Amino acid sequence: MQVKICGIKRMEEVEILNRYPVDYAGFIFAASKRQVTPEQAGVLIARLRPGITPVGVFVDESPQRVNDLVRECGLEVVQLHGRESVEDIRRIKARVWKTIPVDVEDPSSLEILESWEAALPKLPNLEGLLLDARVGGQSGGTGKAFPWSWAAGLEERFPLFLAGGLCPENIREAIRTLHPALVDVNSGVETDLLKDEEKIRRLFEEIDKEEKDR
Numbered sequence: 001m002q003v004k005i006c007g008i009k010r011m012e013e014v015e016i017l018n019r020y021p022v023d024y025a026g027f028i029f030a031a032s033k034r035q036v037t038p039e040q041a042g043v044l045i046a047r048l049r050p051g052i053t054p055v056g057v058f059v060d061e062s063p064q065r066v067n068d069l070v071r072e073c074g075l076e077v078v079q080l081h082g083r084e085s086v087e088d089i090r091r092i093k094a095r096v097w098k099t100i101p102v103d104v105e106d107p108s109s110l111e112i113l114e115s116w117e118a119a120l121p122k123l124p125n126l127e128g129l130l131l132d133a134r135v136g137g138q139s140g141g142t143g144k145a146f147p148w149s150w151a152a153g154l155e156e157r158f159p160l161f162l163a164g165g166l167c168p169e170n171i172r173e174a175i176r177t178l179h180p181a182l183v184d185v186n187s188g189v190e191t192d193l194l195k196d197e198e199k200i201r202r203l204f205e206e207i208d209k210e211e212k213d214r
């Protein structure tokens with residue numbers, strides 16, 4: 001299982017990530033408390049250690065602008081967090097992860113998965129579907145988890161990536177319930193909107209324990 005830490009905006013945070021077995025670092029280009037400019041992202045990405053892959057997070061950005069930022073900032077993966085279409089993904093020249101917003105109060109929000117699952121084999125750059133909690137219309141960095149049991153078994157049908165309210169205290173249960181190929185953690189390893197090294201250390205300690213127990 002791979003690990004993405006999202007919402008990186010400061011050099012101190014890059015330095016923390018470089019000390020842990022992080023696979024992906026997420027940079028948010030969409031409107032957010034954690035938004036970075038392309039210039040900031042470029043500087044931060046250049047300082048990631050080899051082995052940490054930069055991911056750009058976008059909400060309803062045009063494929064042309066996404067492609068420009070992929071080139072300018074050195075992004076390898078693009079995470080689409082809005083209402084992007086199959087055609088948008090076809091036009092993006094990078095690896096893509098598509099977020100599926102799961103309304104924490106409405107299991108029927110998972111129904112949209114069917115059409116994305118059908119699109120997967122037709123889109124060679126679409127690597128997986130990221131289930132993230134949606135709370136009151138907001139999706140992304142909510143700090144809330146949806147009931148994972150709603151998605152049990154989906155990991156057998158497609159590469160399932162999991163986000164939403166993950167933290168050191170619940171990561172083992174999340175892994176045990178859904179066996180995701182990747183976990184995406186943001187506010188659960190922050191203090192005052194900055195990545196907190198002690199929380200990241202505990203996150204990896206818990207992941208290690210879970211993997212050893214298997």
Ligand SMILES: O=C(O)c1ccccc1NCC(=O)[C@H](O)[C@H](O)COP(=O)(O)O
Nearest residue numbers: 006032140141142143163164165186187
């Ligand atoms: O994190 C944000 O502020 C954000 C804003 C707009 C779109 C996406 C955003 N985050 C995307 C992520 O990949 C987060 O890691 C994911 O939503 C999980 O967040 P959290 O529940 O805080 O762990």
